[in-house]
Structure formats: C-alpha cells, structure tokens
Amino acid sequence: MDRLDWKIIDALERDGRxxxxxxxxxxxxxxxxxWTRVRSLEEQGIIRGYAARLxxxxxxxxxxxFVEVRISLNAHADFEAAVMAHPAVVECHTTAGxxxxxxxxxxxxVDHLDELLRYDLSKLPGVHRLATVVCLxxxxxxxxxxxxxxxxxxx
Numbered sequence: 001m002d003r004l005d006w007k008i009i010d011a012l013e014r015d016g017r018x019x020x021x022x023x024x025x026x027x028x029x030x031x032x033x034x035w036t037r038v039r040s041l042e043e044q045g046i047i048r049g050y051a052a053r054l055x056x057x058x059x060x061x062x063x064x065x066f067v068e069v070r071i072s073l074n075a076h077a078d079f080e081a082a083v084m085a086h087p088a089v090v091e092c093h094t095t096a097g098x099x100x101x102x103x104x105x106x107x108x109x110v111d112h113l114d115e116l117l118r119y120d121l122s123k124l125p126g127v128h129r130l131a132t133v134v135c136l137x138x139x140x141x142x143x144x145x146x147x148x149x150x151x152x153x154x155x
Contacts, residue, residue, distance in 0.1 A: 124133020
C-alpha cells in the first residue's frame with residue numbers, strides 16, 4: 001500500500017459514506033482513480049464492507065458484557081456455528097489461557113443478561129463454564145485501525 005491507499009482507508013474509516021468525488025478531494029485524486037483504488041482495496045480484502053455504527057444504548061441494549069467460555073474439546077465447530085447464529089453475540093474470539101472463547105454480548109438489563117446467560121448461552125454446544133464481566137462504562141468504541149496500522153507498519 002502506498003501513501004494514497006493509507007489516506008483512502010483512513011478517510012473511509014472515519015466516514016464510509018463519502019462520495020468518490022469527496023473522497024478524491026480529501027486524498028488528492030480525481031473521482032475515477034479514487035474509485036479504482038477503492039475497488040482494489042476491496043478486492044484485496046483490506047476494505048471488508050460498509051455499515052452504519054449503531055448506538056446500543058439508543059437501541060435499548062444498555063448492558064454490555066464480555067463472556068469467557070470454556071467448552072469441551074470436540075465441540076468447537078458446533079459452538080462456533082451456534083455463536084454465528086445467535087443475535088445477542090456481536091463478537092466472538094478464540095483466546096489463549098483459562099477460556100476458549102471471549103464473547104461480546106449486549107442485553108437490555110442485568111435481568112435480561114442473567115436470562116441470556118442461564119437459558120441461552122450456557123446451553124450452547126459444548127459449554128462447560130461461563131465467566132462474565134459486565135462493562136460499567138465504555139470509554140472508547142470502534143477505534144481507527146488505519147492510522148495505527150500505518151504508524152506501526154515498519155516496526
């Protein structure tokens with residue numbers, strides 16, 4: 001990636017709704033070359049898509065939690081398929097350490113979270129143990145990757 005590609009992904013990460021004309025003006029290109037570069041970045045998988053960032057609290061999902069999950073050895077595929085289909089799980093990561101997975105979950109209330117943990121997530125395939133941390137306040141959400149990746153590129 002060159003300097004212009006970095007500028008493009010930084011600008012799109014900040015505002016994915018920019019028109020190609022506005023984006024080109026921001027990065028110093030005309031509309032057509034800008035469009036060509038964006039398409040190339042999409043084809044390379046650097047830009048994976050475009051979406052609105054929703055505010056969970058405004059949607060009534062006021063309780064954010066992180067759930068560590070330990071599962072049985074032969075249940076990874078079934079567990080991952082169930083997590084992919086579960087709407088309350090917005091992120092799922094494999095982890096090293098005491099747990100196998102870390103889930104990011106939103107709920108309407110603590111009672112709703114309790115129900116979700118007891119009657120839903122604990123019954124996913126292969127689950128042995130759940131350990132939940134409730135987030136009290138979000139300080140930063142959805143940081144900017146482009147600038148961080150660019151500045152650490154040569155380290």
